[in-house]
Amino acid sequence: MSYIALYRKWRPAVFDHVVGQENIITILRNQVSNRRIAHAYLFSGGRGTGKTSTAKILARAVNCLQTNQGNPCNQCEVCRGILAGNIMDVIEIDAASNNSVDDIRTMRDEVFYAPSAARFRVYIIDEVHMLSTGAFNALLKILEEPPKHVIFILATTEPHKLPATILSRCQRFEFRQVGEKHIVERLKTIAASTEVEVQQEALELIARMADGALRDAISILDQCIGSANGTITKQTVIDTVGIPGEETMIELAEAISDHNILKCVELTDRLCKDGKDLGQSVSNLIRLFRDILVYRSTTSDGDFYLATVEVKTLKLLSAKFEQAELIGIIMSLSELVSNMKWASQPRVAVEVEMVKLCKRSVRMEFAAVEDRISRIEQLLAKGPVEPKAEINRKAVVKEDTTKKRPVKTTDEQEAVPGKRVMNTEGDLPEWGEVVSGLKKSGKVVLYANLIGSRAVRLDKGTIGLIFGETAGDFGKTVVFKNENLAILKNAVKKVTGEDMNIKCISEGEVNRLSTSPSVDEKSEKVTRIAEKLDIPINIIDE
Secondary structure (H helix, E strand, O other), rough: OOOHHHHHHHOOOOOHHOOOOHHHHHHHHHHHHHHOOEEEEEEEEOOOOOOOHHHHHHHHOOOOOOEEEOOOOOHHHHHHHHHHHHOOOEEEEOOOOOOOHHHHHHHHHOOOOOOOOOOOOOEEEEEEHHHHHHHHHHHHHHHHHOOOEEEEEEEEEOOHHOOOOHHHOEEEEEEEOOOHHHHHHHHHHHHHHHHHHHOHHHHHHHHHHHHHHHHHHHHHHHHHHHHHOOEEEEEHHHHOOOOOHHHHHHHHHHHHOOHHHHHHHOOOOHHHOOOOOOHHHHHHHHHHHHEEEEEHHHOOOOOOOOOOOHHHHHHHOOOOOOOOHHHHHHHHHHHHHHHHHHHHHHHHHHHHHHHHOOOOOHHHHHHHHHHHHHHHHHHOOOOOOOOOOOOOHHHHHOOOOOOOOOOOOOOHHHHHHOOOOOOOOOOOOOOHHHHHHHHHHHOOOHHHHHHHHHHHEEEOOOOEEEOOOOOHHHHHHHHHOOHHHHHHHHHHHHHHHHOEEEEEEOHHHHHHHHOOOHHHHHHHHHHHHHHOOOOOOOOOOO
């Protein structure tokens, strides 16, 4: 007799054997017992949670000749015929490979025939979200007015892809992920039947790897039984499936905390040489950082940690990271897992991410944003905050009472062709209104980084932006991003009516520009010297 895989051998035969879906099973058993059977059901949820198995049990239960509290007896002629595949009144359709409108039309022509041996003709359509648009339209016509002897059971992992018209005509049941405790208990039962000893740590590791899918957990156990020569330990599972141990993940976390790029690259190289799956390795690292974050946030010794790391290890690791820093690391690694599906060189992608995480500036970017938001909230709590209006002492010109010299206005100076004017005689008076307008329009990030800043006219079309003490390099980077700079320019134009370029300057540069000779003064000096030496000269301003 050929070998039967454990997940097939241990497929639930009655509702009572379905693990982790008690609320759904209770409803279906009551419906069968009370003969209140709906004409269409939709079973949705993650893989390996029991959707198809429950659909097959329901198909037998509604046709069973002697049900037991809603469960099929699996002993009567109809139940045995359905189990053996001899009764053709229960039809299973794989929508992934039979998704055309012609396939559904064929089914539509058959549904009007009465069942041959059972009470109901049951259609189980698996992966129903794979149907084409035309096939959905054809199926909808059947669901609108089905014959009394027909029951449809639709199963899918992606219910959001189904048309609303289909969803509204089905009784929907959402299968949740199976809890680790339920998985461990089920694996114990299966392991006992195989007479193979499996350690508790190995069962817990398999349950975590399954991520709520009981079928995946049974398949991993089956694989470990085939490769083990006796007792199945935690190391047996690690070696069989090819996942990195917790020790390697702890080393990676410590290397990231120490900014040790070389160590991270060496550990990544070790994972590759040992044949470990990099995607699974990154996922395990996310679990570890998640546990570190949870411990740092709660300092609890509960049983909700995903990794098998001891609490004292989590305590040591949590002391090496800030809370916001941990959130940034988890977000970066989660994005890496998503990108690795399409990466041509997954190892390079992992190594690049490790280098980024080891760089303090990248890791602390998220923390810096949170810190800045916290400071903004504190400032706003004290009341309205307006930008500082600092006095530019160089704008104050002492009047010489003994000898007055006529001073050309800015317009008169600009009227002279070929001459440029550098005006640093004062702040842009409308700047406070510009910054306040950013706050009112909801540009909180820009407003926060411009608190305490100044704007000085450098020439007619340019203003120099002097940041306050709280802005720092990070704030300057945020403001001068292309999209933020465009918003700031529009805000300036809205208030002043002028298109202006914006550049970042310091107080020292303003002082230097104010004290250094202007272009006009230099030109006049050169002209006077040329006249004394009787040298013809033509000054061209480019």
